[in-house]
Amino acid sequence: MAMRSQVYEWSAVAGNSARGRASGAAGGTTLAADTDLSIFIGGQGNNITKPAETTATQFIVIEDVACSPQLEGAVQVRINTTDYFQNPDVTDQAGVPGLASPYPRGAPLPKAGALGNTADVSTSVLPSFTLYPSIYVLPGQTFDVLYRSGVGVATSDAVACFVKYTLYDGPDALIANKLLEMGITVNPNNVDWYKRSLLEGGMA
């Protein structure tokens, strides 16, 4: 199991704690407008025990990020201290809007003019965005995923973020690094291809 498909879901729901999730009651998070919140260690909603990072023998490929489309939500990926999504003038931005990458796919469309608080449950938001090329987290790097709401999150709101990534560990992480040096996309197929080519070379 040296290549593993992994997911992380963060949600702001009352009673969520570092390791625990809670019932459906609202009241989990109060977040000011235009403020970044780490979904891993932000202290709101469910969190993990330490900042997300790769060891010397791990390589992570982030393949999808998404968040609730209401409340002008957006999601940003940060590698070490650098934000991945930037404006064309290389200034900071909120990241991928939940309206472009909704979680879940098919979430209700926020009604226009209602600051995203009210949903039209008869209409679904479908993704306009695909994270391709994927984002690489090299061995030894830290990474974070940040949620931001344009209008703020009140205690009566429940919002969520989602990250899908593939973790390459041990020999497969070395191969992922090698593929990166070769300018080849790191994905399970190409890692398998490199292994086969090594075996064929060894057998010849």
Added chain:
Amino acid sequence: MAMRSQVYEWDCAGATATALIGTKTSIFIGGAGNNITKPAETSATQFIVIEDVGVTPSEYLSNSNITAYRGLILASGNEVAGPRAYLQVTINTTDYFLDPDGIGSDGVPGTAAPYPKSTFFQGNFNLYPDVYVLPGQTFDIGVTCYNVSGLSGTVAKGELQAFVKYTLYDGPDALIANKLLEMGVSVNPGNVDWYKRSLLSGQ
């Protein structure tokens, strides 16, 4: 029939909702809903590839003032509709899905891997690379849910379901699957057939 596409659907109907909350329940032998007669395992001549998993979705809402939401239960005053369910695959004693800090998580949320899929819940997750269950291993799939208000007191049919799609390789095809694994080739019916063809054409 040495390669067989297989499915398993679990419906938690009849279970007591409060007994499920915060506890991982095996969909095979958990004692809730439909179960099988013994833990799922592969024999020495079997190889299983789990290709898809899904569980009942949930939805996170803002200022909801509705009591029924797209087929999910939404209790008054709550902002989460549905059971808030997660699905974890366990091989022998090891959880497959981990948090980024390396600690076992609840697994894939139903919101990301919904069952059933619908226009409202299309899924953000696909299980790729697949999960391999090697010969002689046991495997289990556990569902954990947190929102008791998203379920009836006695769970009704369709309120909490899970689904697994896997391919069972048996006999010679299981040996070929092992060989492909050694070679670093993905185990799927196409590659097993390719290996068989290459053996035949080598004769």
